Amino acid sequence: MFRTLCALLLSLHAIPAMAQTAPTPAANPRVELVTTEGRIVVELEATKAPITTANFLRYVDQKRLDGIKFYRTVKVANHFGFVQFGADGDVKRLLPPIRHEPTTQTGLKHLDGTISMPRLAPGTARAEFTISVGDQPSFDGDPTKPGDNLGYAAFGHVVEGMDVVLKIFDAPVSPTATDRGSFKGEIPEAPVKVLTVRRVKAQ
Secondary structure, eight states, X not given: OHHHHHXXXXXXXXXXXXXXXXXXXXXXXXXXXXXTTEEEEXXXXXXXXXXXXXXXXXXXXXXXXXTOEEEEEXXXXXXXXXXXXXXXXXXXXXXXXXXXXXXXXHOOOOOTTEEEEOOSSTTOOOSEEEEEESOOGGGSOOTTSXXXXXXXXXXXXXXXXXXXXXXXXXXXXXXXXXXXXXOTTOEESSOEEEEEXXXXXXX
8 A cells, every 4th residue: 555655645756855964853843734624733753853843844934834735635444544735836835855764763653643744755855744644554664665665754743633634634525636637536625725834832
């Protein structure tokens, strides 16, 4: 199943990653996504996945995610799959790609509510993000699998608003619409808009 979902997950061209040095992580930050369906809060694993977390926070702090949409829903089974949001090909929003942090390195897992970065080749991820609905072990790195076997880069999890994620997941998808020729049967009939994405201030 991993190979099938990997082939479908992105249609963007691979771009070589630029070298990065991970910043010294602070306490795990939280980020609030205010959507037209409600509020979602994610807690980021700054210590375990510092490069991927720092990349997401750059998009947040530069307000590059304001106005994006949850533009893709993959329903493998009842309450099992993922929702995807991000730049969706809008080059004006993009920052350079980052080095891949596989789950074999971070120790994280793709569990229900995990936020992650899909990619094509390792080191091509930029501004696409998924939230898992149900546990997704096939997205974890696994050296016993064929191919590059590095999986996707999990870097946090939903701590508030999983009901909003499920509302997005359960909304109807078009049987015919595509996104630049891809993702047929996975495009929401009414994509949910992300109004703002901001850090949650510590109490």
